[in-house]
Amino acid sequence: MSFQSLHFFLFLAVVFGLNRLLLRHADARKNMLLAASYYFYMCWDWRYAALLLFMSGVNFVAGRAIEASSSATVRKRWLAAALxxxxxxxxxxxxxxxxxxSAGQLLNTVGFEANLPLLQVLLPIGISFFTFQSLSYTLDIYRGKEKATDSFRDFALFVAFFPTVLSGPITRARQFMPQLEHLPKxxxxxxxxGLVLILRGFxxxxxxxxxxxxxLVNPAFAAPSEYSPLFLLVAVYAFSFQLYMDLSGYTDIARGVAKLLGFxxxxNFDRPYQATSVSNFWQRWHISMSSFFRDYLYFGIGGSKHGNVYINLYITFVAIGIWHGAGWNFVLYGVIHGSFVCFERWRRGCREARGLSPEPTSAGARLLAIFLAFQVVALSRILFRAPDLDSAAAYVSAMLQPVSNNAPFTLMGLGVLLLAVLLHYLPKGWFTRAAVAYCRAPVVLQGGAIVGLALSLAALSPGGASFIYFQF
Structure with a gap:
């Protein structure tokens, strides 16, 4: 059930209506939301609802056992079981x-002929998100930052809440569970x-x-050897904005739907392409995911206080790369970002030792830092967009060894890209004021704006493509 489908709008209308009717009946309201969330997930593949329930059950039981035990050994065993x-x-x-x-390739490299059969496994949609969301609860209880809930129904709703179950944001229990204990009025x-967020997301x-x-993006990556280096470079920049608009758009819709239901x-995003470094980029990009790796992996293996901080950073960023996909291109993606973050950390330390500011201070230095950080982020995403390392290498080769002058730019493609760049770098306050103005407008004007926008999007949109992060 895609957010862009008529099925979803009918589903949301029913859930919104029932939620309004049950405002004074907390248990019935939560039961309805839980049933709606499982129905939403089962519309993608009903077989994996059991997996969602299993993940909820394991972490619910482990969380209660960890809190109930005073033995460090027992607590560690329950945490290990949940992990x-x-x-x-x-x-x-x-x-x-x-x-x-990878094992087959390694065996072939050392002289063994290995033809290992692959398993026919269908990836459950959203598994990376609901796995991390349920685990964050158990980890927080183990660290003493969260209390275990007595209600399996509430915890199951936290894990399966339909606006977030497919692509986040990865919500922490301490952010969501109190809202279930005291349902907002x-x-x-x-x-x-919420309505403004939904409109912005679409x-x-x-x-x-x-x-x-x-x-721009799909033609370039489908056959890079057929296009000029300029077209391929612009397509790389276009993909960075496509990815941002796609995932932040999903997050806006998810947050908007949650607000309609009272949550x-x-x-999840803070103008990531305004980052002055790769480190700063990860503080602004997909914040719920990057903060998960920071809090539970980077700090868990020692952070900057225990062990070698650079090794800890590399482990964290390789894990971030692998989280995005099972391929050596994602491993290399993590290595590249980890390398830049390590270099930036070393450079900041050197500057601080000399009594210099660790961050750019002048406007010119700041603009240069933003430009360079974006180049690293955008160009490394060739690995993110290409299906494998060989495809990524072929794309880079076509950029460096021009074999074609074909640059089929379209007015719509370039116009949308330039508008995306402009909107990203405009002051944030402009959009806040626009949202306030919409909310203050008469209902008739608000409704007219929604209808006009819906018609415009239907005319402009090339089709209902799935959100990119569904594959993760």
């Missing part, structure tokens, strides 16, 4: 064939804010991400 079960399931569905292929302002997805994909979710 093994959750990450084991994730590894099986997402990485088993990658491991088999009816709030007209929150619903208006604009990002349909008017920007889908158009950039069709006009608040965290912001």
């Amino acid at each position: 093994l079960a959750s990450l084991g399931v994730l590894a099986y569905f997402k990485y088993v064939n990658f491991f088999i292929e 009816d709030d007209e302002k929150r619903m208006e804010e 604009i990002k997805k349909m008017a920007f991400a889908d158009v950039l994909a069709v006009q 608040d979710l965290m912001e």
